[in-house]
Amino acid sequence: MASDAKLMHAIWYDSYGGGAAALKRVETPVPTPQNDEVLIKLEASSINPIDFKVQNGLLRPIAPSKFPFIPVTDIAGEVVKLGSDIKKFKTGDKVVAKLQDMSGGGLAEYAVAKENLTVARPPEVSMDAAALVTAGLTALQALTESALLKLDKNYPEANVLITAASGGVGHYAVQLAKLGNIHVTATCGARNFDFVKNLGADEVIDYKTPEGAAVISPSGRKYDAVINCTTGISWSTFEPQLKENGTVVDLTPGAGTLANFALKTLTFSKKKVVPFLANCRCENLEYLVTMVKQGKVKSMIDSKYPFSKAEDAWTKIMSGHAVGKIIIEYS
Numbered sequence: 001m002a003s004d005a006k007l008m009h010a011i012w013y014d015s016y017g018g019g020a021a022a023l024k025r026v027e028t029p030v031p032t033p034q035n036d037e038v039l040i041k042l043e044a045s046s047i048n049p050i051d052f053k054v055q056n057g058l059l060r061p062i063a064p065s066k067f068p069f070i071p072v073t074d075i076a077g078e079v080v081k082l083g084s085d086i087k088k089f090k091t092g093d094k095v096v097a098k099l100q101d102m103s104g105g106g107l108a109e110y111a112v113a114k115e116n117l118t119v120a121r122p123p124e125v126s127m128d129a130a131a132l133v134t135a136g137l138t139a140l141q142a143l144t145e146s147a148l149l150k151l152d153k154n155y156p157e158a159n160v161l162i163t164a165a166s167g168g169v170g171h172y173a174v175q176l177a178k179l180g181n182i183h184v185t186a187t188c189g190a191r192n193f194d195f196v197k198n199l200g201a202d203e204v205i206d207y208k209t210p211e212g213a214a215v216i217s218p219s220g221r222k223y224d225a226v227i228n229c230t231t232g233i234s235w236s237t238f239e240p241q242l243k244e245n246g247t248v249v250d251l252t253p254g255a256g257t258l259a260n261f262a263l264k265t266l267t268f269s270k271k272k273v274v275p276f277l278a279n280c281r282c283e284n285l286e287y288l289v290t291m292v293k294q295g296k297v298k299s300m301i302d303s304k305y306p307f308s309k310a311e312d313a314w315t316k317i318m319s320g321h322a323v324g325k326i327i328i329e330y331s
């Protein structure tokens, strides 16, 4: 990373593991944008489970690409410097951006983002738009590209199950599915029933009850698709609840899902499980920003932390009990 002489505050870690206690506060040079990058002064970043999973070595040796590593990829802020090839932005533009998983950079006062992963943020869309990036893109991609549902259609006959609907991904998935008038069954803890119903879910089941654990729709519906935002539910649990051509989109695929996917593909099975890998595309992020601007999708915020308390945000996301999204603010 080339650098200006100017320094910024940042938080990094320099080895795997250790949770929040391993985060170190440093002063480090403000990064210099490459030709196809913009330098962004951060207003907010949003934290995701993948951030602590990378710290724990999930993507070793791909990410982090090197130590020390400044984590977090979802940011909102203002463009303050342009790479030489930048056409889409000027300094002063408010934006939301996805930083690259390998290089991170979002837990700092400034970050460089690729122009093709950066989207303009209209005045109606606050810095909370940082929350949209990984979670919103995942929900959108899982519904439209993995489950092949079209959100601009009217789908009253389609049923979708969204597990962990109170979480970052799940809470966007419920709202997006309702844009297509899809019937949504959602799982969450009993404490979050009202939260998830208010997002638009048609029926909710407590994942701690036998019916919830069996993902049985209270109205007896079978599912066209499951957006599985949690872990620990087996194929043998999902399978009887699927329609003939039903698909389980597994956001956290383990070896069992991968083997099952291969088997179902080889045997041309109508019911199938699809392992999911997020792929950030600008047009999808633009769509989400537009939905927020039009008031059709809301980012529900679990909690906001000033940058001075970012370690507490890290501990919170590691707890697995966030309701909606976690935001870190820079001032």
Ligand SMILES: NC(=O)c1ccc[n+]([C@@H]2O[C@H](COP(=O)([O-])OP(=O)(O)OC[C@H]3O[C@@H](n4cnc5c(N)ncnc54)[C@H](OP(=O)(O)O)[C@@H]3O)[C@@H](O)[C@H]2O)c1
Pocket (backbone or CB within 6 Å): 048, 049, 050, 134, 135, 138, 163, 164, 165, 166, 167, 168, 169, 170, 187, 188, 189, 190, 192, 207, 229, 230, 231, 250, 251, 252, 253, 276, 277, 278, 317, 320, 321, 322, 323, 324
């Ligand atoms: N493959 C990819 O590219 C990709 C992309 C994005 C996310 N993901 C993965 O998708 C998963 C979800 O991400 P997220 O950001 O939504 O996580 P999150 O915000 O941390 O999810 C937390 C929520 O999940 C609920 N929850 C936990 N266990 C549950 C269960 N068994 N049944 C129902 N609800 C449960 C919690 O409710 P309680 O407090 O009541 O337990 C909490 O509200 C993570 O594993 C993440 O790594 C994968």
